[in-house]
Amino acid sequence: MQTELEGTEEQVDEREALLEDARARIEDAGDADAVKAVERDFVGKKGSVSALMAKIPSLPPEERRDFGQGVNELKRAIQDAAQAKLDALAKARLAQDRSASDFDPTLPPPAQARGSLHPITQVTRELEDLFESMGYEVLDGPEVELDFYNFEALNIPSDHPARDSQDTFFCDDAGHLVMRTHTSPVQIRAMERLEPPFRVVVPGKCFRQETTDATHDHTFHQMEGLVVGKDISVAHLIGAMKTLLEGIFERELDVRMRPGFFPFVEPGFELDARCPFCRDGCSVCKQTTWIELLPCGLVHPNVLRAGGLDPDEWSGFAFGLGLSRLVMLREQIDDIRHMLSGHLRFLEQF
Ligand code: PHE
Numbered sequence: 223m224q225t226e227l228e229g230t231e232e233q234v235d236e237r238e239a240l241l242e243d244a245r246a247r248i249e250d251a252g253d254a255d256a257v258k259a260v261e262r263d264f265v266g267k268k269g270s271v272s273a274l275m276a277k278i279p280s281l282p283p284e285e286r287r288d289f290g291q292g293v294n295e296l297k298r299a300i301q302d303a304a305q306a307k308l309d310a311l312a313k314a315r316l317a318q319d320r321s322a323s324d325f326d327p328t329l330p331p332p333a334q335a336r337g338s339l340h341p342i343t344q345v346t347r348e349l350e351d352l353f354e355s356m357g358y359e360v361l362d363g364p365e366v367e368l369d370f371y372n373f374e375a376l377n378i379p380s381d382h383p384a385r386d387s388q389d390t391f392f393c394d395d396a397g398h399l400v401m402r403t404h405t406s407p408v409q410i411r412a413m414e415r416l417e418p419p420f421r422v423v424v425p426g427k428c429f430r431q432e433t434t435d436a437t438h439d440h441t442f443h444q445m446e447g448l449v450v451g452k453d454i455s456v457a458h459l460i461g462a463m464k465t466l467l468e469g470i471f472e473r474e475l476d477v478r479m480r481p482g483f484f485p486f487v488e489p490g491f492e493l494d495a496r497c498p499f500c501r502d503g504c505s506v507c508k509q510t511t512w513i514e515l516l517p518c519g520l521v522h523p524n525v526l527r528a529g530g531l532d533p534d535e536w537s538g539f540a541f542g543l544g545l546s547r548l549v550m551l552r553e554q555i556d557d558i559r560h561m562l563s564g565h566l567r568f569l570e571q572f
Contacts, residue, residue, distance in 0.1 A: 363408035371407035375528035376486040401429035405446035413529025419451035443545035450538035459539040487519025
């Protein structure tokens with residue numbers, strides 16, 4: 223690199239010598255600190271370039287301008303050389319770090335292991351969409367529930383034998399607090415909160431203290447449905463159940479309806495679907511070839527009253543879709559206990 227230096231020949235020689243010296247020392251510097259030290263020696267306050275600057279007042283006036291310009295150029299040339307060396311050092315250092323750690327910026331990033339939604343979550347979301355498109359609102363309710371909502375208000379008084387069919391986890395000695403055994407308590411909570419007419423669905427976990435087998439677990443999922451309006455009949459109920467099942471299975475399903483007893487509906491029904499696992503009976507269908515899927519019925523007048531509604535004015539239907547069973551049917555899962563097992567080999571299939 224050659225820099226045009228101005229001034230008398232002698233002065234130019236002096237500056238060229240300085241510049242050459244500076245460049246050589248910068249070139250030899252092994253690290254950034256050494257480069258900065260060399261730069262300081264030349265252009266620092268007490269450096270040789272500054273010493274040249276100090277000479278200006280003693281020069282004849284006509285030489286001062288050229289001399290000053292020349293010294294400034296010298297200063298800039300030394301600073302440029304120092305900066306170039308610093309850049310080169312940083313680059314070399316980075317290259318060294320990368321090769322030492324096998325770092326290759328051209329490789330694609332490592333693949334991230336991605337999770338997937340639990341099949342129950344998938345079906346819940348699908349059903350929420352389906353019901354919302356039919357004007358239903360999605361509600362939530364507590365999993366630890368008062369006896370009043372779980373039983374009493376649903377027309378199941380404390381001495382009623384129907385309590386025996388719902389083996390209950392009690393949360394306190396007095397028996398006022400229970401793990402909800404079904405999503406039906408949210409029927410009452412909905413009546414208390416909403417102005418009829420209304421339609422709601424309530425997906426959620428339920429708990430029963432029972433011996434587990436292929437179709438029973440202590441924790442399972444239901445989706446409650448409740449429609450309250452004027453003059454609701456069994457025809458409305460059947461129409462809604464048909465739409466619901468066709469929406470879920472996207473095909474015609476072999477179903478049957480038979481009377482079923484639940485204290486909070488009158489009349490009450492059991493809607494069963496043909497077992498997809500067998501032709502003549504298996505452990506999933508308990509050798510019946512049918513799977514109980516959708517208990518339902520017209521809301522009992524006592525339940526409307528408990529929810530603060532006048533049964534002479536309002537009527538409704540309710541259903542309790544077995545979400546866990548539905549997922550089993552749809553995904554051909556032959557044991558409900560896989561569902562909450564947390565086993566990756568099970569979950570990775572969805
Ligand atoms: N809650 C009932 C159960 O879990 C199911 C049901 C809901 C029945 C709504 C009728 C109407 O057994």
